[in-house]
Amino acid sequence: MKKNDYIDNIVEWEEEFSFYYPVKVRFSETDMFGHLNNTIPFIYFEEARIEYLKSLGLMDDWVSKKNETFIVVADLQCDFAKQVFFDERLHIYVKADSIGNSSVDIHYMGKRENGEICFTGRGTVVQISKLTGKGVPWTDEMKQAFQKKINVNV
Secondary structure, eight states: OOOOTTOSOHHHHHHTOOEEEEEEOOGGGBOTTSBBOTTHHHHHHHHHHHHHHHHTTOHHHHHOTTOSEEEEEEEEEEEEOSOOBTTOEEEEEEEEEEEOSSEEEEEEEEEETTSOEEEEEEEEEEEEETTTOSBOOOOHHHHHHHHSOOOOOO
16 A cells, blocks of 8 residues: 555554444446446545544534534545445544644545455544634534544444
8 A cells, every 4th residue: 555645654543543434335336347436435434424523422513503613624535545346345434633723634544344445535624613614613622522532333
């Protein structure tokens, strides 16, 4: 696997994940050769990220109409290591890597059930105000939640 600039040591990086979301590659997610379409990991990242944030207890406030803040994805990337095919079962791992004032860098890892890494990724999520559109700092409780190791898998 090629080295990505957000991964210093692949073994240590991989060991830091504890939360994953299982997916099964659907026929509609593949191309005419049976390969996973290159846009689909971004959908998997979103599904896994939402479940991860739910497990941290953070999603309920953001989806509430009464809440002043919500999160947006500021950037997102995926790096492909192995081909993925129709009907494969994958675990999409998610972790918070670095926490900023109102942003957090989220890392992703797609693995086969046999433990082989198929793709990796990262992206920045920012908490913003619905009123101003500007970043809103994380509370201490939110920062603590991002720092937890979650061993709950959906």
